[in-house]
Structures are given as C-alpha cells and as structure tokens.
Amino acid sequence: MSGGCSITKLLFVQGSPRKTDSGSIHVAQTYLDALTAMNPDLEVDVLELWDADLPAFDGDKAAAKMNVIAGEGLAGVQRSAWDEITEIASRFIAADRYLIASPMWNAGIPYRLKQYIDLIHQPGLLWSLDPETGYHGLLENKHATLALTAGVYFPGVKTPEFGVDHQSTYLRVWLNQAGVTDIDELRFQPSLLTPDPAQSLDEAVKKAVELAQVHGRL
Structure with missing residues (x-):
C-alpha cells in the first residue's frame, strides 16, 4: 500500500453514466472525500468518461500503434492520430494515484x-515489450483504488449462474501491465441479491472511509 501524504495528484475516473445515482461513484466519492480531508493539498482531476470527448480507436490509430511497436516513423494521419x-x-x-469507479456490465x-x-x-x-521477457509497465510508484459494483455477482457467489468476474480481473491485469501493482478494492456487491441493500451500501461506505484513512496516514 503506497503512501498518502506523498501523493500530489489523483485522477478520479468515473466509468458509470449514472453520476450521483451510481453506487460505484458514491463509494469512490466517499473514499475521496475522506482522503482529501486528510490531505487537503491533494490535487484531484475528475474524468467523467461519459462526458469526455473520446475519439474512436480507428484504423489510423491502430496503424500508428503498430508502427510504433515496429519502431517505424509516423507521418500524416498516423502522426496526427498518435x-x-x-x-x-x-x-x-x-x-500519482488512480481512483476508478466501475460497475459490472455483462461480466x-x-x-x-x-x-x-x-x-x-x-x-x-x-x-514496452521485450520479445524475450514480455511486457514491462512504464508507470512507476503509482497506486490504484478500484470502487466496484455489480447487480448480482459478488465474490463467492455460485458462478456462472450469478455471473462471472471479468471486471476486477481485467482492470487488475491492465493496471499490472502498465506497471501499477499496488491496488486496493472497494466493493458494493451485490445490490439486487442482498436482503438489505442499504445496509450493504453503508458497509461499503464505511470501508471506503477506513481505507482512505489508512492511505492518508501513510
């Protein structure tokens, strides 16, 4: 677990389109509020993906990527794409730190x-990629906190009847490949199967505050 006082900039990536109605964003925001209370100088950058201007990863961008991998130069539309x-x-x-709020969609x-x-x-x-040793992440000394929600799936539930987790596993593999190996998880799961969703959310919020306090003290 990496330090809280040493961090200077946190990127809050919001993966849900539901904004204030989103359980993942609610849990993540609770964590962030507690963390900033302990680290008032922390710079927070909020990225609302559903409001962001994200271009398509089209043929020009794919071609530019392959040329970069091959060590070839870029020009014209490929240079613009890159x-x-x-x-x-x-x-x-x-x-320095990532806070990623994501619901589970179709596993x-x-x-x-x-x-x-x-x-x-x-x-x-x-x-980067070495033909002999494999991928090497270029992000160093970073930390990620994942705020995850799901309507039915939760760790320990019978699968595949109630879902399969390609949510946290995918995010962890991606971050690891980029060099981010220090990762914590906050979960509000499930929101449909639990007999008391409000209590389950309260527990998730409590854990979010506790985790933020740990991060803020380190």
Missing part, C-alpha cells in the same frame, strides 16, 4: 471505460 492518443494518455500518466466493464483504456494503453506510453 499525437491525439498521446495527449489523452498524458492526463493519466501525470497522476465486464462499461464500454466507455474500455474505450478509454484502449486509447491510452499504448507502447512507449504505458508499456
């Missing part, structure tokens, strides 16, 4: 969050 990617990724790279993550990851997870920006 410059656009670099600008979007720079906002992510600049943060995975919302497509808008996946689109954002597809845009920024690029060679030379978030990772």
Whole structure:
C-alpha cells in the first residue's frame, strides 16, 4: 500500500453514466472525500468518461500503434492520430494515484471505460515489450483504488449462474501491465441479491472511509 501524504495528484475516473445515482461513484466519492480531508493539498482531476470527448480507436490509430511497436516513423494521419492518443494518455500518466469507479456490465466493464483504456494503453506510453521477457509497465510508484459494483455477482457467489468476474480481473491485469501493482478494492456487491441493500451500501461506505484513512496516514 503506497503512501498518502506523498501523493500530489489523483485522477478520479468515473466509468458509470449514472453520476450521483451510481453506487460505484458514491463509494469512490466517499473514499475521496475522506482522503482529501486528510490531505487537503491533494490535487484531484475528475474524468467523467461519459462526458469526455473520446475519439474512436480507428484504423489510423491502430496503424500508428503498430508502427510504433515496429519502431517505424509516423507521418500524416498516423502522426496526427498518435499525437491525439498521446495527449489523452498524458492526463493519466501525470497522476500519482488512480481512483476508478466501475460497475459490472455483462461480466465486464462499461464500454466507455474500455474505450478509454484502449486509447491510452499504448507502447512507449504505458508499456514496452521485450520479445524475450514480455511486457514491462512504464508507470512507476503509482497506486490504484478500484470502487466496484455489480447487480448480482459478488465474490463467492455460485458462478456462472450469478455471473462471472471479468471486471476486477481485467482492470487488475491492465493496471499490472502498465506497471501499477499496488491496488486496493472497494466493493458494493451485490445490490439486487442482498436482503438489505442499504445496509450493504453503508458497509461499503464505511470501508471506503477506513481505507482512505489508512492511505492518508501513510
């Protein structure tokens, strides 16, 4: 678990379109409020993905990516495409800590969050690849907190009858590949199967505050 007092900038990535009605955003915001109370100088950058201007990861961007991997130069539309990617990724790279709020959609993550990851997870920006040793993450000394929700699935439930988790596993694999291995999770699950959703949310909020207090003291 990395330090709280040493962090200077946190990027809050909101993966749900439901804004204040979102359980994942609510839990994440509770964590963030408690963390900033302990670290008032923390710079917070909020990225609302459903309001952001995210370009399609189209053929020009894919071609630019392959040329970068091959070590070839970029020109024309490919250079423009790569410059656009670099600008979007720079906002992510600049943060010391990540707070990612995401519901589970069809066992995975919302497509808008996946689109954002597809845009920024690029060679030379978030990772490099060695033919012999594999991927190497380029993000160093970063920490991520995941605020996760699901309507039915929760750890320990019978699968696949009640769902399969490609949500936290995908986010962890992606972050690990980018070099972020220090990761904590906050979960509000399930919201449909539990006999008392309000109590379950209260418990998730309490854990969010406790985790923020731990991070803020380190």
